[in-house]
Amino acid sequence: MRQINEIIIETRGLKKQYVMGAETIHALAGVDMKVRRNEYIAIMGPSGSGKSTLMNLIGCLDTPSSGEYILNGTPVQDLADDELARIRNREIGFVFQTFNLLPRATALHNVELPLIYAGIPSKERHAKAMAALERVDLGDRTHHKPNELSGGQRQRVAIARALVNDPSILLADEPTGNLDSKTSAEIMAVFKELHDAGQTIIMVTHEHDISDHAERVVTLRDGLIESHDARADGVYAGA
Amino acid sequence: MYLLEGIRLALQQVWAHKLKSAFTLIGVIIGIMFLIAVITIVEGMNRYVQEDFAGSLFGVNTFSVVRRSNIETGEESSERRRRQARNPYLTMHDVETVRRAVPDAWRFAYSDDRYFPRVSFEDRSRRNVRIVGGSEDYETLQGWEVEQGRGLSPLDERRGLPVAVIGQEIAQKLFPDETPLGKRIRLGPRRFEVVGVWEKQGGLLGNIRDASILIPFSVYRQSFSRNPNRVGSISVKMRTAEEMDVAMSEVEAALRTDRQLRPGEENNFWLETSSELLDVWDRITKILFAAIPGLVSISLIVGGIVIMNIMLLSVAGRIREIGIRKAVGARRRDILIQFLAESSTLSLVGAAIGVLLGVGLGKGVQAFTPLPASVPPWAIGVALVLGLGVGVASGIYPAYRAAKQDPIVALRYE
Numbered sequence: 001m002r003q004i005n006e007i008i009i010e011t012r013g014l015k016k017q018y019v020m021g022a023e024t025i026h027a028l029a030g031v032d033m034k035v036r037r038n039e040y041i042a043i044m045g046p047s048g049s050g051k052s053t054l055m056n057l058i059g060c061l062d063t064p065s066s067g068e069y070i071l072n073g074t075p076v077q078d079l080a081d082d083e084l085a086r087i088r089n090r091e092i093g094f095v096f097q098t099f100n101l102l103p104r105a106t107a108l109h110n111v112e113l114p115l116i117y118a119g120i121p122s123k124e125r126h127a128k129a130m131a132a133l134e135r136v137d138l139g140d141r142t143h144h145k146p147n148e149l150s151g152g153q154r155q156r157v158a159i160a161r162a163l164v165n166d167p168s169i170l171l172a173d174e175p176t177g178n179l180d181s182k183t184s185a186e187i188m189a190v191f192k193e194l195h196d197a198g199q200t201i202i203m204v205t206h207e208h209d210i211s212d213h214a215e216r217v218v219t220l221r222d223g224l225i226e227s228h229d230a231r232a233d234g235v236y237a238g239a
Numbered sequence: 240m241y242l243l244e245g246i247r248l249a250l251q252q253v254w255a256h257k258l259k260s261a262f263t264l265i266g267v268i269i270g271i272m273f274l275i276a277v278i279t280i281v282e283g284m285n286r287y288v289q290e291d292f293a294g295s296l297f298g299v300n301t302f303s304v305v306r307r308s309n310i311e312t313g314e315e316s317s318e319r320r321r322r323q324a325r326n327p328y329l330t331m332h333d334v335e336t337v338r339r340a341v342p343d344a345w346r347f348a349y350s351d352d353r354y355f356p357r358v359s360f361e362d363r364s365r366r367n368v369r370i371v372g373g374s375e376d377y378e379t380l381q382g383w384e385v386e387q388g389r390g391l392s393p394l395d396e397r398r399g400l401p402v403a404v405i406g407q408e409i410a411q412k413l414f415p416d417e418t419p420l421g422k423r424i425r426l427g428p429r430r431f432e433v434v435g436v437w438e439k440q441g442g443l444l445g446n447i448r449d450a451s452i453l454i455p456f457s458v459y460r461q462s463f464s465r466n467p468n469r470v471g472s473i474s475v476k477m478r479t480a481e482e483m484d485v486a487m488s489e490v491e492a493a494l495r496t497d498r499q500l501r502p503g504e505e506n507n508f509w510l511e512t513s514s515e516l517l518d519v520w521d522r523i524t525k526i527l528f529a530a531i532p533g534l535v536s537i538s539l540i541v542g543g544i545v546i547m548n549i550m551l552l553s554v555a556g557r558i559r560e561i562g563i564r565k566a567v568g569a570r571r572r573d574i575l576i577q578f579l580a581e582s583s584t585l586s587l588v589g590a591a592i593g594v595l596l597g598v599g600l601g602k603g604v605q606a607f608t609p610l611p612a613s614v615p616p617w618a619i620g621v622a623l624v625l626g627l628g629v630g631v632a633s634g635i636y637p638a639y640r641a642a643k644q645d646p647i648v649a650l651r652y653e
Contacts, residue, residue, distance in 0.1 A: 056647050059566075061565075061566065061646050061647050061650075062647055081570070081571060082570040082571060082572070085565065085568050085569060085570040085571075085573075086568065086570070088565075088566060088567065088568050089567065089568020090568070094566050094567070096650070100559070100562070100563045100566070100650065101563075102560055102563060104251070113563075113564065113567050114567040114568050116244060117564070117567060117568040117569050117570075117573060118568065161567065165568075
């Protein structure tokens with residue numbers, strides 16, 4: 001049994017600096033945050049607030065300049081590239097604004113991709129990818145290539161790919177940024193379903209009507225957390 | 240897993256851009272094609288020389304005494320060739336010396352030959368023919384077979400009859416639509432009755448017989464020889480190789496004694512065998528095989544550079560793909576292997592095409608020349624390994640560039 005209050009992400013004093021010429025940019029100036037399993041969080045903030053940097057760190061695409069990051073019980077702040085790749089493969093499912101599907105591969109192959117790098121045999125891979133596509137209602141589009149699918153369908157393929165390895169968190173970066181409002185609503189409905197089924201979701205957005213779908217909104221400003229706004233009962237806010 | 244993925248992607252790529260792939264792979268294709276074609280032709284020549292040519296020119300277990308070596312090996316000093324040029328011409332006296340030295344010879348013959356400007360019949364003629372004056376047994380010793388009519392007989396020789404056996408080329412030229420048998424052909428002021436036609440010899444190196452006219456030695460001596468006592472070569476055929484070795488030393492000793500050469504003094508005659516010719520051929524083959532690596536490696540290096548450039552372009556065009564793969568869990572080595580597999584597959588496809596074209600070229604040579612094309616399996620193995628090597632070597636740098644992409648940058652790449 002999963003503990004209901006199990007903490008899946010914990011950051012302490014997370015900092016990230018970039019050196020640009022003579023200048024040092026403090027993208028994150030010390031972020032402390034906790035995320036429990038099955039939370040649905042939106043990260044908001046104006047551009048330059050550090051939300052992309054935070055997202056990259058949470059997604060293990062990058063390592064912090066200093067501070068700690070414990071993901072699902074494992075400190076990951078000092079891991080090497082290849083170890084981070086393994087963590088991304090197992091713990092994190094990405095959904096991007098621009099979908100980021102392989103253009104020449106079928107929907108099925110796109111969804112299989114994380115399983116290929118996990119070293120899963122092709123039969124099992126195939127079955128899992130089919131199941132993930134059916135979960136987003138694309139069971140009949142498995143052999144279509146991205147350019148044969150609508151924007152909403154592409155994003156659902158991306159969601160299927162994010163879910164196929166059963167990750168600890170679904171990390172979505174402006175998932176509706178390239179979609180019209182009707183399709184956006186569809187995608188939000190899919191997210192709600194996943195959340196209801198127990199999926200932890202962290203979503204970066206700047207649209208309020210999208211962040212409204214989340215249980216909690218974390219607002220960043222100048223590399224620091226400005227506010228935690230809890231919307232639902234039983235959800236822990238703040239560190 | 241990603242190895243298969245790389246191979247699949249590469250094949251897709253090759254298939255989707257056939258023309259571009261052809262240009263990409265042209266260096267490798269040409270290099271490998273050249274390699275296979277040269278090996279095929281050299282192997283074919285090898286077999287031809289060993290099986291047909293040497294045998295037809297000299298016969299098996301046969302050796303000849305000549306004034307000087309006909310075969311230039313390129314290793315002899317010009318000094319030695321000058322010394323050989325001072326050797327006395329062979330004479331009928333030498334014929335008797337050799338005959339006495341090998342009383343148990345299976346076949347024994349002597350001959351002389353020269354080029355003659357023209358042979359004609361009525362208003363047709365052929366230029367540049369070789370007239371051979373051959374003693375009894377000459378044709379048997381050479382292994383020449385008649386196709387029509389008969390060969391020379393002992394009677395022709397003894398009576399000095401003006402008869403001739405002609406080669407195929409001459410027969411076709413002078414008698415395009417009638418039988419040559421019984422016709423009288425003209426060589427200078429003399430006329431000869433054609434009594435037979437040789438079988439076609441064909442052959443790339445050895446079609447001497449097809450343009451030859453064999454007449455009795457006695458007739459040759461009277462009509463064509465510059466010096467009636469002169470003999471071109473004395474040939475001895477034994478039954479086995481061992482017998483031949485013994486006979487050769489006996490002939491050498493007899494000639495040295497007869498010519499009163501002191502011990503240590505060099506022979507002033509030359510003993511020629513087919514194995515000597517084969518030695519020369521061996522040397523030519525070795526030179527050819529030594530030249531292949533240089534020529535082939537140049538085109539393979541060029542081919543490798545082209546593949547490397549195409550792979551660099553391919554990496555540059557797929558930065559985002561690399562980002563996606565990294566985001567979903569590809570490690571550096573996964574990306575590295577993927578691109579290496581791709582360049583290797585690409586190059587292997589080129590090598591395979593090169594092998595096919597090379598074999599085709601060899602078969603073409605076989606179809607248009609008498610050389611048997613022979614593709615040794617090891618050559619195909621070498622070609623494919625080379626192709627793979629070029630692929631890996633030219634893929635390393637592009638694959639490394641791909642593998643070290645930062646996923647964050649790569650994902651945002653437009």
